[in-house]
Amino acid sequence: MLLGSDAASPVFSWNLLSDFQEMWSYAFMVNAFRAGLVVAVVCGVVGWFMVLRRQTFAGHTLSVAAFPGAALSVLAGFSLSLGYFGFCIAAALVIAGLQRRGQGSGAEESAVTGTVQAFVLACGFLFITLYKGLLEGPEALLFGSFLGITTGQVVVLAAAGAVVLAVLAVMGRPLLFASIDPEVATGRGVPVRLLSTVFLVLLGAATAEASQITGTLLVFALMVIPAATAQQLTARPGLSLLLSVLLGLAACWCGLIAAYYQPYPLGFFVTGFAFAGYVLAHLVRIAREALGRRPRGPLAIGGAA
Amino acid sequence: MSVNPTEEVRSEETRAVSEGTGSTPVAPPPSAGGEPVLALHGAAVRVGGRTLWSGVDLTVGAGEFTAVLGPNGVGKSTLIKVLLGVLPAAAGEVRVLGGAPGARNSAVGYLPQRRSFDASVRIRGVDVVRLGLDGDRWGIPVPGLGRAKRRAARERVEAVIELVGASAYAHRPIGQCSGGEQQRLLIAQALIRRPQVLLLDEPLDSLDLPNQSAVAALLGRICHQEQVAVVMVAHDVNPILHHLDRVVYIAEGGAVSGTPAEVITSDTLTRLYRTPVEVLRTSDGRLVVVGQPEAPALHNDRHDHGTEGSRAAGI
Numbered sequence: 001m002l003l004g005s006d007a008a009s010p011v012f013s014w015n016l017l018s019d020f021q022e023m024w025s026y027a028f029m030v031n032a033f034r035a036g037l038v039v040a041v042v043c044g045v046v047g048w049f050m051v052l053r054r055q056t057f058a059g060h061t062l063s064v065a066a067f068p069g070a071a072l073s074v075l076a077g078f079s080l081s082l083g084y085f086g087f088c089i090a091a092a093l094v095i096a097g098l099q100r101r102g103q104g105s106g107a108e109e110s111a112v113t114g115t116v117q118a119f120v121l122a123c124g125f126l127f128i129t130l131y132k133g134l135l136e137g138p139e140a141l142l143f144g145s146f147l148g149i150t151t152g153q154v155v156v157l158a159a160a161g162a163v164v165l166a167v168l169a170v171m172g173r174p175l176l177f178a179s180i181d182p183e184v185a186t187g188r189g190v191p192v193r194l195l196s197t198v199f200l201v202l203l204g205a206a207t208a209e210a211s212q213i214t215g216t217l218l219v220f221a222l223m224v225i226p227a228a229t230a231q232q233l234t235a236r237p238g239l240s241l242l243l244s245v246l247l248g249l250a251a252c253w254c255g256l257i258a259a260y261y262q263p264y265p266l267g268f269f270v271t272g273f274a275f276a277g278y279v280l281a282h283l284v285r286i287a288r289e290a291l292g293r294r295p296r297g298p299l300a301i302g303g304a305a
Numbered sequence: 306m307s308v309n310p311t312e313e314v315r316s317e318e319t320r321a322v323s324e325g326t327g328s329t330p331v332a333p334p335p336s337a338g339g340e341p342v343l344a345l346h347g348a349a350v351r352v353g354g355r356t357l358w359s360g361v362d363l364t365v366g367a368g369e370f371t372a373v374l375g376p377n378g379v380g381k382s383t384l385i386k387v388l389l390g391v392l393p394a395a396a397g398e399v400r401v402l403g404g405a406p407g408a409r410n411s412a413v414g415y416l417p418q419r420r421s422f423d424a425s426v427r428i429r430g431v432d433v434v435r436l437g438l439d440g441d442r443w444g445i446p447v448p449g450l451g452r453a454k455r456r457a458a459r460e461r462v463e464a465v466i467e468l469v470g471a472s473a474y475a476h477r478p479i480g481q482c483s484g485g486e487q488q489r490l491l492i493a494q495a496l497i498r499r500p501q502v503l504l505l506d507e508p509l510d511s512l513d514l515p516n517q518s519a520v521a522a523l524l525g526r527i528c529h530q531e532q533v534a535v536v537m538v539a540h541d542v543n544p545i546l547h548h549l550d551r552v553v554y555i556a557e558g559g560a561v562s563g564t565p566a567e568v569i570t571s572d573t574l575t576r577l578y579r580t581p582v583e584v585l586r587t588s589d590g591r592l593v594v595v596g597q598p599e600a601p602a603l604h605n606d607r608h609d610h611g612t613e614g615s616r617a618a619g620i
Contacts, residue, residue, distance in 0.1 A: 181494075
């Protein structure tokens with residue numbers, strides 16, 4: 001977003017009302033804010049579960065899969081959204097399918113995920129080479145472009161986001177149980193394996209959404225950072241989930257505003273704000289633990305028993 | 306039966322530990338009239354074509370505390386899995402709460418072998434306990450609906466946390482609780498649906514000695530006061546000895562069950578292992594089993610931090 005290089009570059013006036021009126025007089029900015037809202041909410045929720053389940057690497061691989069998806073859609077001339085969603089969800093199913101045989105152990109999972117990641121990156125490279133020329137370069141795919149978001153794309157984003165959130169609402173509680181305590185959850189009849197597969201597909205859909213805004217490399221600005229920040233601040237699941245959404249939304253919209261007035265890329269602003277929030281939350285937590293630390297006596301023998 | 310050490314042990318240690326169980330006399334098995342909670346007759350199990358144990362007879366009534374003992378690798382945890390209905394019994398009859406294993410799992414509490422939450426897990430203990438109550442339910446609660454139900458759930462969580470004595474740290478992230486604190490919260494989670502049977506797989510493993518006896522006392526109290534039948538796989542009998550009503554001793558191939566006084570003796574264990582085994586009693590009332598055949602893996606190296614007594618016991 002390089003609007004600032006215009007001769008008549010807009011200036012931030014601290015009068016927020018008039019600033020927003022000015023920004024929202026451009027249809028592309030309105031779409032950008034709408035898309036940011038959808039993506040921040042979906043990524044805040046899905047990312048929260050991803051951080052809790054320690055599937056950050058899987059999330060990263062799925063976001064990388066958005067790159068060949070986008071490249072292929074440009075090459076073959078079909079809709080960009082289809083390319084993003086198709087590739088991310090396919091990659092999620094491949095990871096889930098390969099993992100199934102490996103009994104889902106941590107080391108096995110990361111090896112499978114890494115293998116898939118290498119292959120999808122290679123596919124992306126191939127598609128870009130095949131396209132030759134007219135593609136504006138892989139930069140837009142890797143780092144995102146907010147300007148190009150059309151109303152149609154916003155509708156697709158909102159619909160996909162609503163489906164993801166609805167599925168997550170239905171399976172949220174068992175998923176939380178399966179994430180924290182898989183053995184006991186299995187004993188209680190929770191289909192842990194099935195939930196894991198469905199969650200990977202949702203993760204694929206969410207990364208596909210986020211990729212369209214932040215690009216495939218900076219997806220984590222909205223997937224990981226808000227969730228990790230929220231989990232630093234509180235251990236209450238409901239509050240932490242809400243914070244994750246709000247922090248993601250704040251980072252996204254502040255990034256948009258900053259990028260509108262400054263001649264630097266949007267991806268940097270979104271990530272920068274989110275990162276600043278994370279560092280602050282970390283400091284707050286350290287300070288709180290330092291203040292709240294008081295000598296704890298040893299557990300009384302049988303005292304409470 | 307040459308000696309009968311456990312009766313003395315019981316009276317000695319209840320005085321020494323001086324907590325809840327002292328006031329509760331260990332009731333005789335109340336299974337005489339009603340259906341026993343657990344009943345195994347000639348049960349056997351095969352895993353991968355190998356018979357782990359066979360001929361296990363065991364009857365457990367409500368409010369009885371049973372320990373499953375034996376060297377590692379003989380299939381103690383497998384017995385728990387059979388009772389949960391996860392593994393089928395290869396022979397004999399197994400009944401849990403009057404039905405087939407697994408049929409009434411909603412009334413069975415299960416604590417798997419040592420899980421621990423590392424420091425980065427940012428979920429409160431109270432949330433982990435709550436998941437035991439309704440973590441397997443789908444959908445989200447509709448705001449405004451079922452307020453009474455939600456209050457009842459919250460009160461149940463509080464009551465069970467109070468029962469295990471975890472109120473002081475239940476609102477801290479569980480990753481920041483000590484091993485003993487986490488184990489108490491996990492016991493609360495297993496108890497939250499008021500099970501009639503509580504199956505525990507080495508719950509004292511990797512706890513320090515004071516916590517071992519505190520958690521053992523807690524389980525004894527839950528068992529005898531709340532009338533929950535407790536079946537516990539144990540590595541070392543000593544921390545739980547004076548709470549026990551029944552012991553199952555598993556060896557390669559066979560098993561014996563009965564009261565601790567009947568089973569943990571030189572005679573019985575010698576017959577079970579077909580090699581001379583001696584049961585010694587130390588001056589502080591601990592039992593030491595000497596000469597028990599080692600399982601393929603060294604099984605008592607996990608107790609390096611224990612005292613000499615528990616090291617030598619290696620049960």
